[in-house]
Amino acid sequence: MSFERVQRLVDIDENIFAAFVIDTIGNISELFIAPDSDLDKSKIEKIKSILDIKSTLISEREVAENLIGKHKWDVMEFDKLKFIKLYPSGNLEQKMIVVIAASTKDPGAVVDSVIGYMNETEEEQPVHNLFD
Numbered sequence: 591m592s593f594e595r596v597q598r599l600v601d602i603d604e605n606i607f608a609a610f611v612i613d614t615i616g617n618i619s620e621l622f623i624a625p626d627s628d629l630d631k632s633k634i635e636k637i638k639s640i641l642d643i644k645s646t647l648i649s650e651r652e653v654a655e656n657l658i659g660k661h662k663w664d665v666m667e668f669d670k671l672k673f674i675k676l677y678p679s680g681n682l683e684q685k686m687i688v689v690i691a692a693s694t695k696d697p698g699a700v701v702d703s704v705i706g707y708m709n710e711t712e713e714e715q716p717v718h719n720l721f722d
Contacts (some may be wrong), residue, residue: 597622605692605700614684615643624696674704
């Protein structure tokens with residue numbers, strides 16, 4: 591899953607208002623906001639603080655992974671907004687991608703497009719040749 595592809599999601603889907611990368615401390619980087627969105631950086635910071643959105647430490651993740659497997663994503667839905675938190679595989683910096691989208695009648699529509707787009711990204715990567 592590529593952090594660079596997050597911006598494309600904001601550009602192509604009218605139901606996605608913003609996306610950003612967040613670390614274990616809660617610092618936001620690579621913030622992308624749709625031009626027609628009512629959100630801005632200060633509103634996103636406030637939402638992040640209220641919801642206590644941050645990535646988890648590797649030690650906490652390892653305990654969970656040993657017990658139940660790798661945590662791939664979460665969805666939190668409210669009356670006005672939906673938050674999709676993605677945990678990329680092979681992410682040594684322990685960063686998480688957060689997508690803020692419209693809360694629609696069909697709760698799976700935006701989630702399916704985000705997850706599908708991100709999984710498509712992983713599938714497109716060329717297979718490594720073992721003989722090289």
